[in-house]
Amino acid sequence: xxxxxxxxxxxxxxxxxxxxxxxxxxxxxxxxxxxxxxxxxxxxxxxxxxxxxxxxxxxxxxxxxxxxxxxxxxxxxxxxxxxxxxxxxxxxxxxxxxxxxxxxxxxxxxxxxxxxxxxxxxxxxxxxxxxxxxxxxxxxxxxxxxxxxxxxxxxxxxxxxxxxxxxxxxxxxxxxxxxxxxxxxxxxxxxxxxxxxxxxxxxxxxxxxxxxxxxxxxxxxxxxxxxxxxxxxxxxxxxxxxxxxxxxxxxxxxxxxxxxxxxxxxxxxxxxxxxxxxxxxxxxxxxxxxxxxxxxxxxxxxxxxxxxxxxxxxxxxxxxxxxxxxxxxxxxxxxxxxxxxxxxxxxxxxxxxxxxxxxxxxxxxxxxxxxxxxxxxxxxxxxxxxxxxxxxxxxxxxxxxxxxxxxxxxxxxxxxxxxxxxxxxxxxxxxxxxxxxxxxxxxxxxxxxxxxxxxxxxxxxxxxxxxxxxxxxxxxxxxxxxxxxxxx
Ligand code: GLN
Numbered sequence: 394x395x396x397x398x399x400x401x402x403x404x405x406x407x408x409x410x411x412x413x414x415x416x417x418x419x420x421x422x423x424x425x426x427x428x429x430x431x432x433x434x435x436x437x438x439x440x441x442x443x444x445x446x447x448x449x450x451x452x453x454x455x456x457x458x459x460x461x462x463x464x465x466x467x468x469x470x471x472x473x474x475x476x477x478x479x480x481x482x483x484x485x486x487x488x489x490x491x492x493x494x495x496x497x498x499x500x501x502x503x504x505x506x507x508x509x510x511x512x513x514x515x516x517x518x519x520x521x522x523x524x525x526x527x528x529x530x531x532x533x534x535x536x537x538x539x540x541x542x543x544x545x546x547x548x549x550x551x552x553x554x555x556x557x558x559x560x561x562x563x564x565x566x567x568x569x570x571x572x573x574x575x576x577x578x579x580x581x582x583x584x585x586x587x588x589x590x591x592x593x594x595x596x597x598x599x600x601x602x603x604x605x606x607x608x609x610x611x612x613x614x615x616x617x618x619x620x621x622x623x624x625x626x627x628x629x630x631x632x633x634x635x636x637x638x639x640x641x642x643x644x645x646x647x648x649x650x651x652x653x654x655x656x657x658x659x660x661x662x663x664x665x666x667x668x669x670x671x672x673x674x675x676x677x678x679x680x681x682x683x684x685x686x687x688x689x690x691x692x693x694x695x696x697x698x699x700x701x702x703x704x705x706x707x708x709x710x711x712x713x714x715x716x717x718x719x720x721x722x723x724x725x726x727x728x729x730x731x732x733x734x735x736x737x738x739x740x741x742x743x744x745x746x747x748x749x750x751x752x753x754x755x756x757x758x759x760x761x762x763x764x765x766x767x768x769x770x771x772x773x774x775x776x777x778x779x780x781x782x783x784x785x786x787x788x789x790x791x792x793x794x795x796x797x798x799x800x801x802x803x804x805x806x807x808x809x810x811x812x813x814x815x816x817x818x819x820x821x822x823x824x825x826x827x828x829x830x831x832x833x834x835x836x837x838x839x840x841x842x843x844x845x846x847x848x849x850x851x852x853x854x855x856x857x858x859x860x861x862x863x864x865x866x867x868x869x870x871x872x873x874x875x876x877x878x879x880x881x
Contacts, residue, residue: 395875399561399618403463406462407458413447417442420442421443423556430537433548437510445508460621463506464561467512467550469512469564469565471565472495475493484745495595496591501563514545518567518603522806526549531553534879541577543574543577544573544577544578546574547571560610560614563606565604566606569816569819573797579871580834581615583608583619584820584823585605588631593626593632599708599710599714612863655686656689657690660692664818670798673846677868689789693822708758709758709759710755711748711751715744715748720735720739782822795846800840800842823847829849831859832846833866
């Protein structure tokens with residue numbers, strides 16, 4: 394049962410071949426077996442899951458089933474869930490139990506899904522290997538004996554979904570946190586257009602970049618999850634009213650004489666990637682050509698400056714967003730001698746090293762001496778990148794690029810902060826521009842590990858992005874069934 398996709402599971406639930414309770418039981422059993430080893434959940438919610446599943450079965454019996462009724466998912470532990478601990482993988486929120494439900498998790502409740510638990514992540518979503526989590530890093534189920542990273546920051550979600558500890562789930566992507574982990578675990582991860590999914594009730598990292606999105610094993614599944622989680626929300630002033638509603642299977646955007654102009658970013662050609670990545674990326678381009686894609690070279694002149702701009706803007710916003718954790722209203726509080734001392738002790742003990750680094754950088758670039766030279770300059774680069782993408786989309790319909798340079802690295806890789814930051818090279822520009830980008834498996838490397846490539850689109854071309862991703866998925870044809878990935 395664990396190998397079913399969401400699309401397949403829904404069919405079986407509808408026909409009565411399986412029940413939501415059975416399906417949920419299967420996932421909970423597997424979490425019981427492998428959850429500790431993979432460390433992909435911070436909190437498992439078995440009672441809630443069984444109650445959700447029973448309610449789903451009742452709706453199926455009554456003929457009132459909801460769009461995703463009975464589908465067991467994991468929710469990144471950045472989305473506030475009423476009555477269920479929401480930690481952001483930080484000691485600061487270790488015991489925080491929200492009294493409200495985030496819009497995205499509420500939409501999943503409204504769609505009938507079953508909540509298995511809250512998935513692990515980098516602390517406050519700051520990181521690339523999920524190693525900054527206060528609860529320790531999740532493990533990649535591929536070649537598990539090697540203890541590879543499942544990526545970050547949504548690494549708990551990718552670890553869980555790739556191993557069959559959830560059928561699908563949510564992530565958030567501020568600079569690549571859905572796409573990078575999905576790429577190295579053989580999954581489909583979609584960063585939708587900024588504003589398509591509400592940020593309300595999602596612990597804030599960098600508000601102008603934070604983008605909730607789905608992670609799943611197939612493109613169709615990702616489209617189903619995105620349909621559930623997107624939609625206008627009056628509680629988020631940046632929320633769009635465009636909405637997203639896909640019917641699956643998604644219809645082909647190529648083949649049968651259809652053509653499409655597909656752009657390749659010139660500046661990325663100078664970036665070093667593994668031989669496997671190069672080979673698979675080119676192979677998929679040849680495949681797309683064979684069904685009618687016309688390849689054009691496009692230029693995003695400042696794209697290699699995106700990293701520098703991101704690592705100024707994101708920490709700046711984070712330093713402001715995280716100022717609220719001061720031990721006064723909620724979260725950790727460590728009593729000091731006076732007010733200032735309480736702030737200091739609470740924040741020193743509550744935040745991990747990487748989060749502190751970001752707040753120091755963020756505060757520095759916003760200081761009066763640095764604001765003009767760093768923050769404003771980064772804001773200008775951001776504007777230029779967004780404009781260049783708009784221009785590029787006059788020459789092409791969609792753009793392709795790698796999701797990362799290579800396959801999953803060992804969790805104990807000893808990288809400097811700057812080396813971690815550099816891993817985001819292929820992903821941050823899309824956040825700066827607010828445009829949709831989906832990472833889809835493009836094949837297996839020689840070492841047997843999965844690689845991903847991105848399909849990037851104009852604002853609100855999310856459906857087209859997924860449609861092209863589906864062609865790539867079909868050509869790549871990797872087997873990401875959890876029992877195959879885990880060998881059990
Ligand atoms: N790796 C990036 C960072 O550390 C992206 C994180 C994210 O998208 N949440 O900021």
